[in-house]
Amino acid sequence: MSLIACTGASERPAEIEAVRSETTPSAAGSGITGDDIQAAASSGREWMSYGLGYDEKRHSPLRQVNSDTVSGLGLTWFADLDTSRGQEATPLHIDGTLYVTTAWSMVKAFDATTGALLWEYDPGVDRARGVMACCDVVNRGVAAWGDKLFMGALDGRLIALDRKTGEEVWSTVTVDQSKPYTITGAPRVVNGKVLIGNGGAEFGVRGYLGAYDAETGEEVWRFYTVPGEPGVADDPAYLQKAAETWSGEWWDLGGGGTVWDSMAYDPDLDLLYIGVGNGSPWNQIYRSPEGGDNLYLSSIVALRPDTGEYVWHFQTTPGETWDYTATQHIILADLTMTDGSVRKALMQAPKNGFFYTIDRETGEFISGDNYVAINWASGLDENGRPIEVEGARYTEEGETKLTMPGPLGGHNWHPMAYNPNRQLVFIPAMNTAFPYMHGEDWEAKPIGFNVGLDTAANMLPADKAARDEAEQMSSGMLLAWDPVAQKEVWRVDHRGPWNGGILSTAGDLVFQGNSSGVFAAYSAADGRKMWDFPAQTGIVAAPMSYELDGEQYVAVLAGWGGAFPISAGYVSTDGGVVPNVSRLLVFKLGGQATLPPAPELNDLPIDPPPSRATTDVIALGKRNFGQYCSVCHGDAAIGGTVIPDLRRSATLGNRETWLAIVRDGLLSSNGMVGFSEVMTKDEIDAVRQYVIARANEDRIVGDRAAAED
Template identity: 35%
Template sequence: MRNIGILAAAIAAVGSAASAQDTAERGPAAVDEARLLAANAEPGNWLSYGRTYDEQRYSPLDQVTTGNIGELGLAWFADIPLNRGQESTPIVVDGVIYLSSSWSNVFAYDAATGEQLWRYDPEVPREWAINVCCGMVNRGVAAWNGRIYVGTLDGRLVAIDAATGEEVWDVYTIDRNQRYSTTGAVRVVKGRVLVGNSGGEFGVRGYVSAYDAETGELISADAFAPVNWASHVDLATGRPVENLEARYDDTGQIAFVTPTGRGAHNWQPMSFNPNTGLVYFGSRHSMSAYLADPDFTPTSIGTNTGTFRAFSPEQRAEVTAREDALFADRGALLGWDPVARGPAWRYVDPRQTGNGGTLSTAGNLVFAGGGEGQFFAYRADGGERLWTFDAHTGVAAGPVSYEVDGEQYIAVAAGRGLQPYYQPNYARLLAFKLGGARQLPDPVEYVAPALDPPPSTASADVIAHGADRYGQICVQCHNNRLGTFPDLRRSVALADAVLFDAIVLDGALAANGMASFAEALTPEDATAVREYVITLAIEAKAAEDAEQAAAAAQAAEDAEPHED
């Protein structure tokens, strides 16, 4: 499971930043403080999460340019046997790629061929998923003195032998009585491994700011997307100046807020190109309704935001109407000028696709993925889209560039995005080079479960109670917008109360990450939740039927003979 044992031979055969002889002599993942401090002198490697300590995610490699980007093709791909999201930035050290994946698995690959050298599985208990907000993801590893380090979903820090893939040690970094998880990339500084923990939705809080390194002065704080909950940021305090009407906990009224809790920009890595002076990142425009829950009681399972999160169809329609009125588009990839404090260019995808992490290169290129299933290259100074690759799946992770035997590669982890949960994930590590001619296998046909809800027989009070419990316990994962978790409206368990309770209360699917919620839900609560989801399914079925009827009517009209 963890060791294939061919890494030493692989690194001896590859020449990248150093000679093959030097590489073989120092062994795999031979990264120390001197190399990290001088990482910019090794353009063929990607030694840490952001390549260099300043994490600009800029590659000095310039073999691939705006002039020959059309010749970029798939050099190799490696399937990742995990049906979850892929958000990791790979690191590349002396011809070997180290990549973390979902459930905190770590893989090592030959950077020239994609051959898997080893796999490490920390065997995270699947029931720990109950403590995780938004997917069983991991965003990156660190290399140091022959070891690879990863933070695991259940809060451990693990050291792995880079040559064999065997575990060296692991240690818990959290209080396991609290609802923590670890998804972020680890870093190593002066021999210390830095790891952070998550859990804001469940009661854990954190705060991060960026300040001038010399003076401690906050330089600027400018909106790059529409914001209505604050007017500006006070540069003296570094805190936003809130609009009072956005304080729904004080007003007791619904507040329609933009950006939403997902942010105008989230975890996806940004990059900076010193040649253009621009920063590259995706922005998104969305709105959500927020209302304080007067009956909120903290729970040991579920979210603890204190807000009401299950709204009526009319309220959801109002959110959509406000979005349509406020936003000219639903987001873009930005080339942001930090000196002029505004966008030098914006690329808007009319499909309103989500934007992934970015990589900028000396070839005047920016690489970024999209939620709909493509990987793109843009002109760094002007923003034109120059190249597209169909990855068959969402590409959210940060790309990297490296060099093997004089050839520049672009690599990115792909898997999940905005596609339906029921579509195959196609999780893969993709590597491109000029003249690459590999082809991905054709996508597999799939059919999502039908919307076939049973009749709603519950009282309005039961459904309202179910909406409350669903909003605190279920909606964080099963919000029907992302492909990470099943769409409960399509579940066969809606028509089978015994099966529904077996899953929700008894943990029948704990091995898949769906733990028992008996600690937070009574049998009566579970019944109410099921009845509420039935109403959501009926609503979705009615919308689907109306859409199909409209399409059929349009087709019939188009088939009618028309006089010229």
């Protein structure tokens, strides 16, 4: 672990410090509380929690930047980051300092006016842990309480830092580190308890949420989301009831249900709401062969934050089998219904394509409808249960089900926002499709995706017509959604999927970055673009806003990455080919800073050695590439700009170098571990032969396309 405290940063005038201490007394001191978090959300000057307030609306009450003035918004400072992986965090602003996490779970503190680096912290995550992260080595942010910051590290540690100095106060291991658990989500703190979940359902773990004492790091309670082994696990009543909805021996495969992202809290009801993830493996026929709802997978669950006591649940996808998580952003709001009544509502647009409005006191379904194209269900019944179409499940060997949405969902982790004045939810939505195929004779492995699918048979072929069709079935959009009428009000179409999270403001603006490298502001009334900025890289994180010395700032973390860019292969270029340029960008009215020239995309040519392997060897390599490599190196070996494209690798022509890297882990310090545990030397070389064959096919496709142009 390393800590750098940067002294000599710009001095702040005493009169400015006095004003700040008057406006944010708790923040300026050392005792941030829940009341301070709520007060900050009301004033907008500070951004003290991941979603601004406990209700996670992400709606700033600041209005200096508005429809009339936004044309004058300019970059005021930026900070280059020391990692070229995906950036997903929302910065916090507390007493004139911005706190942000970056890839590999690092933390940085900047002067919010000048951008001077005040301190930085590196938890020293073993880069070999990257093989256990389904969706890039990202981190979504810190939480603040008292005089501390809290962050979850990729290796499962929950770490407390001194907010002023960045020094480590305590560190608690929250997972069994012998298992493929990870942490990428931002913690929340309620009543002095730091709440953090984990990821790993693609690899074979049992999900849970943990609460830890903010002062000591000691675990206070743990809430498991799937039952343990009957007769062995000492499960409480809510899990014993859930076990009735499972069959087989799911505990041997982990079960899944990881709580890897969304949380919200209602102080008046004293209810904590968590989103629960997919099954492990995805394919239900392996983990629960006789079916069943498999509680509490793909559910929103309400708990008592002091004790972890179960209160109620609402399941969005019973018997989940498509990676349709309910870990997507949860928003709490009081909605005026069509009859004039006011409902205490909870809103979510999970992966399955339906938008849900439910009663946050009871979990009762209020209304819902699909917000993107779907073909696995025909609608929702009166209780909000999806009405599955016949044959939606992929249970037969060799049969492919082209399903919308695919595992990326109609909406992924990217935060939504809610404008209470217009009573609209803004969704970073996308249309995606995926060919699910039952994995014949599948069995779990100690490394690699354990999802129960034939991940190789469905990879996109080297065929222009197939690529064109795949492009047509994938798109991205910013949706303004009416959660009462359950209908789209307006939309902004993007070039491709995987666009950034959302900020709503009282200036009647909606801010979003996109996969094409543009950061923009839109009218909340009708979606008209009011302003944009070329960010030089794709943006997936959500913006935030704060006020300092009478000026409103808007900040966003830029840096292309995450699940789609590293795993979607050819389709990941739908929004255009952009590099990763990881930066913190900060804007204000009249800002005059400029970015350095954009880096050139100088990809190596696809120039592989001749393909001379037998069809059997190539088929073996393809199967193993799908199982172990595609999650990072792209569908059908078509890599993006975040992780190296293996088709262009000089190691293709050198068997021994390839084996040293892929078998022996020569580059494990960079996150590329060895796979000798699951593949023999010949099997690893077969992967090389598959990539060579694929590179030759793709070069021909590229040459033909160039000739046609």
